[in-house]
Amino acid sequence: MNPVTASAYKLLHDGALALGVAERRGIRIDVGYCKQAIQDMLKQEQDLEKKIFSSKAGKYWKYTYGANTKLGSVDQLRVVLKDKYGISISGSLDKLHLSSVKAGIVDDILLLRKLSKARGTYLEGILKSCIDGYLHPDFNLHTAQTFRSSCSNPNFQNIPIRDPWVAELVRKAFIPRKGNRIVEGDYSGVEVRVAACYHQDPTMIQYLETGYDMHSAMAAECYMIPKDKVSKKARYASKNKFVFPAFYGSYYKQIGPDLWNAIDELSLEVDGVPMKKHLSNKLHKKGDALFDAFVAHIQTVENSFWNQRFPVYTQWKKDWWDAYLKKGYFLTKTGFICRGKMKRNEAINYPVQGSAFHCLLWSFIEMTKALKKNKMKSVLIGQIHDSALGDVPEEELEDYIALFREISTERIRAAWDWIILPLDVEVEVTGLNESWYTKKGIAL
DNA sequence: TCGTTCACGC
DNA sequence: GACGTACGTGAACGAA
Structure with a gap:
């Protein structure tokens, strides 16, 4: 560009x-605060490490790796989970995947990651670059x-x-x-709003001019609840797990599971009824079949979102992509030219x-x-x-x-x-x- | 030294 | 009918 x-x-x-x-x-x-907080957090981390190493899994960890023991090593964690708990995980051991693992040690590991991130990357990072208090x-x-x-x-x-x-x-x-x-x-x-300046979809423009609450509306559709029953947390899930990802080019196979996981992460309810129970009543399914039905439901919500609600926006995306393929570049509203090989979502989002x-x-x-x-x-x-x-x-x-x-x-x-x-x-x-x-x- | 994985933001 | 999330920085780890 x-x-x-x-x-x-x-x-x-x-x-x-x-x-x-x-x-x-x-x-x-506040340099004094930073120094004190770093000391306090180091103490908390040490206590947490002691706690981990006094557990059975922690003892096994230390026994296996000796002086090379690193609680930050995902490779070592993978081995301990497998040997000590019989839990075999081939993929990622990040927060999302670990939080559903039923092993005593993982909560402490996640807490340790959180503390050391806050202390190391942030508070110590700040002091490293701080000059005379600024x-x-x-x-x-x-x-x-x-x-x-x-x-x-x-x-x-x-x-x-x-x-x-x-x-x-x-x-x-x-x-x-x-x-x-x-x-x-x-x-x-x-x-x-800037996207609307490009695609000029009349429905979107009307929403933005009148202050229509799209996040709540989509929460109602996704979780199959009346608009006046949309809680703050359900709106938050809709905004961050449906609306934004959809605008970035994501789709139901990603969005559906994310909205599903948000139910437990945020403890979503409708009128005191747990959300999954509510969805089970609506979709007439249970267990794995309920999950599949929910994802299929999100697919229909997504189709309606793009084809019924915002057809002009959808057409613009096609036209913009076609024009880029034809010309090899596009111009932005602020006077920049973008050239080079781009994927569809990139050409639309940049x-x-x-x-x-x-x-x-x-x-x-x-x-x-x-x-x-x-x-x-x-x-x-x-x-x-x-x-x-x-x-x-x-x-x-x-x-x-x-x-x-x-x-x-x-x-x-x-x-x-x-x-x-x-x-x-x-x-x-x-x-x-x-x-x-x-x-x-x-x-x- | 460098690529990967993790974690944090918009 | 298939396809299919954008942009960043920093730290730890571990292989080269």
Whole structure:
């Protein structure tokens, strides 16, 4: 991919400069917290190791491998599971596959992995790159195939958030400057909106303009429940296991089992009835046959999703792919050309993912300029694909938020007329002088 | 040193 | 009718 218009080149040029400003400002780190937390976690890990080695399986592990014993070795774990529990696993021993294994040792191994990840990759990684209490990650615009950004030393774009326990351990390390709050402005569903700018499916546009809750609607269809019975957790499963994967090109053979597994992971229920029991009543099947029937049901939901709900979107995907096969390249809305050998899903996803990030990048550039022009003390400190983080003095809080909203939803549409739908941002704010972990959404 | 596997994010 | 998830970084492990 290369910029082929003057404005595309300028976007990268100005983007590199704006990100450079943020890199030099840096993110404030609670170094004392990090050091203490690392010590505490090391202690927990040692206790856990002791516990493991006092179990029968742990003793066998040590006996077999002696000084070469490594609890992080999947090869060794595989042998112990087979010899000590008679459980033979040929494939992956990752979290997903291990969590269903009924062997006493696996829960402790998974907990140990989680702790050492949080300590090693994150807290120790932060201290490794921290200079005088500030972190200055590298934000790159020249590495990702899609012309998204990437980030390293350390990677500020994959800090834990989904597991609340790990999120707390790690995010407490990130703090605002004295008298400030961290303010995170996040585009809502920007990839879905940018995709709609390409395919212009009228149903999708209507959904986005009216605030129709597609995730809930699809939860209702997937789990065969009335719309008003869709719980938050069912909506979450629908969003992350059906809607997003479907937009990325996944299909029922992958999506069906994922939605099925989510039932137990999230303990889904309908009116107090366990979800699998509910589905059994609906599909008139039990056991393995119920699973097969559920996957088949998801196949029909998927067909209806693409062919009944979004036929224009579906046709666009065909046309876009055919045009790429014919020409050997395609152009993005933000003025880049993509050439080279691509698979179907890549050719369809790259322009969307790239242009969606470019919306954030444009806003980041304009925000950087506006803060300087207005002589504000607020500083931008980082960016995570569809969100921008500021370190904002209490007295500038309202102005900063208003400015960010205006730039990222109004000014951008005046600058880029290809954006044919409203954009929306959510703003989250930490407590005064409090860590990133305390961020909360604010009412409009 | 390098490829693979794991784990974390959007 | 077959086909079929996108983009990243970092650490540990283990073979070369």
